[in-house]
Structures are given as C-alpha cells and as structure tokens.
Amino acid sequence: MEVLESFDIGARLQRGRSYARKGQVLSIDVAKGVVEARVQGSRASPYQVSIKVRPLMPAEWKRLAAELSSQAIFAAKLLAGEMPRDIEQAFTDARLSLFPEKMREISTACSCPDWSNPCKHVAAVYYLLGEAFDRDPFLIFRMRGMDRDEFLVMLGESRKVEAEVVVEAEPLPAKPEEFWGAKTLPADLSGDLSGPKTVAALPRRLGALQFWRGEAPMIPALAPMYEEAARRAERLLLGEWRGRT
Secondary structure (H helix, E strand, C coil): CCHHHCCCHHHHHHHHHHHHHEEEEEEEEEEEEEEEECCCCCCCCCEEEEEECCCHHHHHHHHHHHHHCCCCHHHHHHHCCCCCCCCHHHHHHHHCCCCCCCHHHHEECCCCCCCCCCHHHHHHHHHHHHHHHHHHHHHHHHHHHCHHHHHHHHHHHHHHHHHHHCCCCCCCCCHHHHCCCCCCCCCCCCCCCCCCCCCCCCHHHHHHCCCCCCCHHHHHHHHHHHHHHHHHHHHHHHHHHHEEE
C-alpha cells in the first residue's frame, strides 16, 4: 500500500477500503504478471477486475538468484520455504525492485463504468492483495512472473554453480603411503593454553538480563564458576597431551 500511495493515488485508494472490509471482493487469483478478481458492486453481476504488473525478465531472475546464492542467510531461508524479511534489499543489490517502481509498470481494467484509475473496485482488490501477500509472500514473486518452486530450482542451480566455481577438489597424493599414513603432529598442536583474559566474557557481553533472580548480581555470581571451569579444562588438556608424549 505504501508503494501505491507513493504514486499519488492515495486518495483514490481510500474509496476501495469499505468495499474490501464489507466483503465485496468475491475472489482473487494471482497468476504470473496478472491478478484477476471479481468484485460485487451496485449491479447484480460482479465486476471483473484485472491488474497487470510488468514481470521480471528471465535474465533478471537469474541475476537475483545469483545475488541471493551469495548470501547464505537469504538462500537458506528461501530454500526452507521462508521469505526473508529484508528480501527487498536483495532485490536492490541485484539492481532490481521487488515492487513496481513506477505507475506505468501497472495496468488495471475493470468492467464497471467508472473511468477513474483506480476505481473503487480495483482499489478494493489492492487492499486485499496486500493482505494476501502477508499470508503468502511468495505471491509477490508470482505476480512478478515467477512461481515459488521455479525460483527455488533456479536458486538451487545457482548455488550449485557457485559451489563448483569456488570449491576446488584437492588432488590426491601420488604415493599411497602418503594418503594412508599419518603425518607427524607439530609440537605446539595444543596452542596457547593460558586462561581467558576476561572472565565470563560472553555473559558480560550480554549485559544485565531481566530473568536473573540471584541474590548477587549475575556477573559476580557466575565469574567463580567460569574461572574454575577454565582451570579444570586447562589441567585436563595438559594431562592428555603429557600422557601421549
């Protein structure tokens, strides 16, 4: 609705609010690049409403898939069937727009005699379309020309190609004994065994937590346990390495 209002049609959109709230929109069907709806007006027969949106071209979808595949959190959520909250930023990074940027990218038609654009029947469909997007955000993809399953296949292929390019197979040793034999462990494998410089660093980073109900403040209460755990871990690890050598 914010996108539509940015096209300076906010006043005309208000005309469809009551129609949407009274249940005058009988049906909405979102297909690739087009929304078809039936709206009951003052006449006996419902009006036929059509909203067409410029679909993204195949090359644009591929560019988006490549952008999303490079960001693990976006790809993981989409492949799990979840629409990321900041998906619009991913579109922007791919030099695209999730929603139409200009009014000329949207064309509407209604069988009613009102020549306003949008008429109250189209405006009512706009309102309910926004609610439909809330329930199923992938309808936005379909409106822009790509079904959810089709895009997920494209996204999976893009991630596969990226993995093939980035991850190279490590060549096997030419001599079998080098492959099956164990290498000599370095003397300093254990690394630095000194205790942490800051006691209870993670709780300190979290700060005061509202659920804490101890008699003493949280950090002073936890610090002795963290210190003792660090000492025991150091002794245990040193004992294991001494036993092996």
